[in-house]
Amino acid sequence: MKLEGAIAVVTGAAQGLGLAIATHLAQAGATVVAADRDEAALARLPAPLQPCRLDVTDAAQVKAAAEAIAQQHGRIDILVNNAGVIMSExxxxxxxxxxxxxxxxxxxxxxxxxxxxxxxxxxxxxEQMVRRRTRGAVVNISSISATGNEGQVAYSAAKAGVNAMTSALAKELGRWSIRCNAVAPGFIGTDSTRRALSEATLKHIQANTPLRRLGEPVDVARAVASAIENDFMNGAVLQVDGGLTL
Incomplete structure (x- = not known):
């Protein structure tokens, strides 16, 4: 799928990793609807990103928003499920x-x-892709924590579920020419990562990463674009972690 001229929806897109993904897709020529529940952050979004206030846990609100976006733009080609919260306990x-x-x-x-x-x-x-017979691409943002990370039982379980969902959807939606892939970042130098982990922990992670650095949001954004553009990639979980999990 070509990004130029595509209609994309990115959730959790008002800041951090989501903003990097949305910006990268827009720079490649996509029309990007940046969905987020943070109205203040949405108000600061740069053009040409199109803000959409959305609570991704509210099914009725999400359904209405998807219908409105598809009606306005004629279709939705791309969905990037980025919204989420790192949780450690x-x-x-x-x-x-x-x-x-x-x-x-x-x-x-x-x-x-x-x-x-x-x-x-x-x-x-x-639903909008199927009803409009759109050849679509879904990219879910997972995590290397999906294999189980100490102190993150809930977050690990959630991301493992995202990986399993990605595989199931890839098998089922292929008949409608809708692909589903996931990108599993390692430790990315975002504000949410720095809030969740101590400086000592971050230094330990860097020391044990072959590339000896944290990832940058654009590293993940490029992987998302790759999963969208490769029309024979389906059901993959791309590790973007600098080799940490090798």
Whole structure:
């Protein structure tokens, strides 16, 4: 699929990794709808990104937005499911005997924001692709944590679910010429990463990465573009981690 002239929706696109992806696609010639729930951040988006206030966990709101975008632009060619929140919490916290075990509510919130939202948004957008007979591309932003990361049981479970969903959708949607792939970043130097991890942890990660650095958002954006442009790539999970998981 050519990015030039394509209609793309990127969730969580008002800042960080999502903004880098949206900007990269727009620079390649796509018309990009940047969806996010942060109205203040949306107001700061540069042209030509088109802001769309959206809560990806609200199925009715997402369905209405997908219908409106498809109506306005005639179709949706590309969906990038980037919206999500990094969450770290030990399963057993010996430093807090009063709340020794991982909180169920926070586990469920993490699953809904990072995995259920992918189902909700993909369902709404793919409906528009199928109804309009659009040859589409879906790219889900996963994580190397999908294989299981200490202190991230909820986040790991959510991203593992995203990988499994990517595979299932790739098998099922291919008959409608809709491809589904995932990009699994390693540790990217975004504000959310620096909020989630201590400086000592980040230095340890860099020291154990063959390239000896954190990734840049554009590294992930280029992988997303590659998954969109390669028409025979389907069901792949692209690792973008500097070799950390080798």
């Amino acid at each position: 030990p399963f057993v916290n010996m430093m807090n005997p009063a709340s020794l075990m991982h909180d169920l509510g926070r586990f469920e919130d993490c699953i809904r924001v990072n995995m259920t939202s992918v189902f909700i948004v993909t369902s709404a957008v793919v």
